[in-house]
Amino acid sequence: MPAQNDAMSETHAGIENLTEALREAGIRVTRQRAALLSVLAAADDHPDAPELHRRAENEVPGISLSTVYRTLSTLESQGVIQRHQFEGAPARFEPVEAGHHDHMIDVETGNVLEFCSDRIEKLQAEIAAELGYEIVHHRMELYVRKVTGPA
Amino acid sequence: MPAQNDAMSETHAGIENLTEALREAGIRVTRQRAALLSVLAAADDHPDAPELHRRAENEVPGISLSTVYRTLSTLESQGVIQRHQFEGAPARFEPVEAGHHDHMIDVETGNVLEFCSDRIEKLQAEIAAELGYEIVHHRMELYVRKVTGPA
């Protein structure tokens, strides 16, 4: 575990909590998992598996891609991270941390912005209820393009 | 072209129009494409490619799965059908016919219901606009479960 002993950044404080939580869930905290957790916590974009693998290799040089995939699945089922399957792209991941939100994908750049609308959520619930359903979860993605100022 | 000569069902009237439209778009109307068009027009569910292949085989026995995939892509880019990629499932298709709508997927049965909410669409546009974007297209899926009457 190179370069980092006592001084713990706020980023890592959250990880320490998670580490403990995972251990209690009977999930071993291996070097590769710790690496992925820190990489995920540090990410403010929405990286896909190969990208996370690349980033994790800095901390754990030989880490294999299958381990990355396996760990991502594990973390997802632990509710630690979320998997997003945007159109025509490999799955991308993000830590749950903040609450629920939806996504806006810039079709030009691939950038992902987050947003949340209580009003929409409420309408969704109403629509489902009207048909006798309750929402288990939902997915809303806006594929957008930057508006070029009025020519 | 077996079993069907003069009497044309209302289902096929729409297809005849399409046939002409495609021809004009420089797209040959082959037996396999005609078959897929009629199968799609007749479908009121949201079939995936292998299922469409199965159904099309009634009309064109030897049709290959690759042709089905290729044709679906062609029809999609012609705006004749829409492709939907729901969670953890192969793509499913539906004719465009009616206007835009969103989907509700019963997580228990896999059934797909359609719905549409102008209010939500409006809110989406507002949200995008606030951030300086315009919506190219969007995707909204509600994964739902039937509400069991109050126990």
Next chain:
DNA sequence: TTGACAGTTGCAACTCATTCGCATTTGCAT
């Protein structure tokens, strides 16, 4: 009708993202 030829087809081989089997290694409770 007949050609001609570009668009299509069927097949098999391929891609890409992700998963799996298995022998080896390793957290971690004791």
Next chain:
DNA sequence: ATGCAAATGCGAATGAGTTGCAACTGTCAA
């Protein structure tokens, strides 16, 4: 320290969909 189930790395396998290519076939002009 020690045991052992859980996790890893490797490579092979999967599933959905795509693609190269030779043979075929709509379609349009003659």
